[in-house]
Amino acid sequence: MSRFESVQPLAANIRYSDYLARTTLRAWVGMSFLSATLIIVAGLLISWLMPYLAGGADSIVPHFYYVPILFAAARFGPGAALIVALVAGVLAGPLTYVDVAAATAQETERWLTRTAFFVGIGQLMAWLVIPALHPVTEELRRMRQEFDIRRGLKHNEFFLRYQPIYSLRQRRFVGVEALIRWQHPAHGELAPADFLDVAEDSSLIHDIGELVIAEGCRQAEEWATLAREQGRGPWYTAINLSARDLVRPELAYDVASALNRHHLPPELLTIELTESVLALEDAEPALEALKHLGVHLAIDDFGTGYSSLAYLNRFPIDTLKLDRQLVSRLGHDPSAEDLARGIVLLASSLGLKMVAEGIETLEQVERGQELGFDLIQGFYFARPLTADQIPSLLMIDNVDPDHPPTPEATRA
Template structure:
C-alpha cells in the first residue's frame, strides 16, 4: 500500500490548534511523504522482527487535527485500550481496508504557545495510522516502536511548523518594509525597485513604453492645519484608493512621502497615455472626499516623465517627474506637465543657482541697495527701504525676482534675511549719526514668512536692533498679505510683540494677496502700502484713481497710514497728494541705489 495523505473534511472547533501554515504546500507535502515513507520502512522492519511476515504496513498521516483528539495514549484496538478521541481516525483506518491498525496522536509542544501561567499548550498536528492487511496482537515492543516513530514525526512536523511560521513572519516584515503603513500602497523602496525592472525591460525590448508620474496634493497642509492630522490621514488613504482605481493591475501606485505619490504606468501604447491617466486621476481626486468631519475637497499637481526621455536611473526619472510636478504647481496647480528638454535646462540652471546661493553669504556676495520713501507733506526723504542685491562673480547683478524664490524654497531666506536686517540696521544707525534730524530717518525692511516662522524670531529682532544701536521706533518691518493667511493667530501674536518693542508694521503690496478685510482690521498694523499696479494705472481711467482713493480711505478708517508704491510721474504724485496719501516711493524719486549714492542723496536733501 503506497504512503498517502488523508485529509478528512472537518473544520476545527474554535480554540483548536490551526493546521500548519500553508507557506509552501508542495514543500510540506514532499516533507511529509518523505517522512511517512521513512516511517513505513522503520515500522515494517520493526514489526517483521517481532513475529510474522508483515508485508509493508500502510502508514498514513492525517493532516487535520480531530476536534475530539486530546488523549496522549495510543489506540491499539485488539489490546482493549479505550477508543475515546480516536473514533474518526479508526473509522478511516477501517475504510482504508485495514484488518489490524494502530492510531497514535501526533502531538508537539511549541515554546511560542506559552500561556500566561507559563504552561506549554499542546500542538495537535494530526494522527499517525499504521494499517495492516490482517489483525495483529500488538506487543509492548510494537507499541513502543510505533509511538517512538510517531514522536519522531511529531518533532519533524513541529520543526517544520516553526520554520513555516518563521517564514510567515519574515514575509510580514518584508511587506512592512515595502508598504506604506497608512495607505497600504507600496513605498518608495518598492517603487524604485519596480521602476528599475521597467527600465531593464525597456532596455531589452525597444517597443516597451512606460511613464513615471509624480503627484502632489495641492494645499494639503491647510487640511492638516484646519482639521487635524487624523482627517489628513483619512484623505490620504482615500486618495491612494482612488489612484489605484485609475490604473491597471500591472501598474503601481506608491506613496513617496507626505502628500506625494508616485505612479508607474507600464506597457503604454503611445506617449499620450500618461497624460490621459493623469487627467483621469485629477478628475477622481477633485470629487468630494467624505471624512469623519464632513466633505473635504482637494486637487493635485502631476508631473510626467516618459521612458523615451532616455534616462536609465530610477532616481533620475523620479527627479525629472518631480521637476515637472513643480512646474505644474507654479503654473497654477490642479494640472499636469510633461517633462521636456527645456524644463531640464531650467532645472539645471536652478540647481546651479541654488548651489551658488548657498555660498553667496560666506563669500560676501550680497549687498544692500536702498530706495527713498518721501513724505508727501514736505516732499522730503524720511525713510529708506532696504533691498537686497546679489553680485554674482560670473553673472554680475542677479535680479531679486530670480534668486529670492529659490531662497524661499530652500530655506536660505532665513540666514539671508537675518543678514539683511543686521546690515540695514547698522547702515541706518550710521546715517542717522551723520545726518541728524529733528525726526530721525526711518528704515524699512521686508520680512519673509519663513523668517517669521522661526522660533524666537521676535527675540532675534530685538537683539539685532539693540546690537546695532538703532532706535526701534525708527524701524518698520514689512509683511505681505500671505502672513495673515498662513497662520493668523501667530501673526497677530508676533506683530503685537514687535510693536511692543516700538517697531512699526507695514502691510506690503496691499491688494494683490488673499487676505480679507475682516482679517486686515484684526492685524496690529501701522501702515499699508498700495501696490504699484494700482498707482501706475491711476491716469488711465477715473475708476482706477477712485480705487486708490478707496484704499486710502480704508487705511484712514482703520487708523493706519497709506504709502503709495510705484510712483513714476509728477501727475501721479499730485493725484496722491490730492487724495491724502501720507508717503510714496517710486522711480520718480529714485531707483534703488547703492549705499554710496544714498549718502550723496541724503547730503543734498532734495525736495519733491
C-alpha cells in the first residue's frame, strides 16, 4: 500500500468526525430552550440515580454528570455550564452516599475535588465551543428563515407596496415603484432587508421574483385600465429583480407571459437592476432578451461605487436611478452636488431618464429641480402605500411640490 493510499482513510475519518461533530452541535444548538432544559434536568437525575441504584459512589464513580454538563456548555454557554456543574457537584457529593446500604456520606474533600473537575471541564468545553457557536447559530437561523419564507409564500403572506414617482416637469405622479413586503404572522410587516439575503442564497428568490413580476404586471394593468377610463395617460410600474433572477434562462419568458396574461403594454413595465448585476457575465443576453420584449430597464442605486461608463454603453439601459445616499447629501455637500450634476449631464447625453430616490425634504426637491432630475421619489411625497391608496395620488393633475398631497394613509 502506498503512503498516499494509507493517508486517504485517515483523511476520510477526519472529515467524517468533523461532519459528525458539526451535525451534533447543530442539533444541540437548534433544540428549543424547553427541550434542552428538560434534557439537562433528566441527565442530572439519571446521573444521580445510577450510583444510588448501584449501591453508592464506591460501586460506580459518578462520571455520568459530564454528559449534561457538556450539553449545557454547548447549548447555552459558560454561564449555564457553571450552574449545571455546581448542581452536579451537590448531587454527586452531599446527596450521594459512598455506601447506600450503610448511609455513609462522602468525604468533603472528595466531592469538592469532583465538583472542581465538573466546573473546569464544563468551562473548558464552553470556551472551546464558543468559536463554532456563531456560525452554527447563524446557519440554523437562516435554515429556519428559509423554511419560514417557504411557508409564507405558500400562505400568500408576501405582497407589494408602491411608492409614487413624481415628475418635476409634468408636476404630477407618473408611476410607482413596487416594493416587496412580508406580512409575517409573528413579526408583522417585514421589509426586504429582513429576508431577501436568505432568499437569495436559495431558490426561493426565484419564487419571490415570479410573484413580484406577476403581481406587478397585474396591478399595472388595473391602473392602466383606470387611466383609460378617466381619459388620462397611463402610469408605469417599476419592479426590482435580483442578480440570481437575471441569470435565470426563463426570466424573459416569465416576464413575457405576465405581460400577455394581463394585457399590459411592455413600455409600462420598468425592471430595476443594481449596478453590480451588470458585472455578471450572463447579464448581456438576459438584458437584450428583456429589452426585446419592449420593457424599460433601469440601473438602481447608481453612483454607489460600481459605476462604469462601459456598462452604459454596452447595455440597453433606459433610466438611471441616483443612489439615495448621494441624494441625502444634496444641499450641504458641494462634492455630492457636483457628482449629481455630472450624472445628470451623462444621462442627458445618452438619452436616459434620471430618477432620484430617497427625497425626504423640500430642499432636496428644489436641488433636484436645479440639477435637472426628471423624476423623484421618496418619503417627502409618500411612504410605500398599498395598491388601493395609489390611484388617489395618480389622479391628481397638478401636484405642488411645496405642498404635496398627504392622505392619512401616507402617514402610516
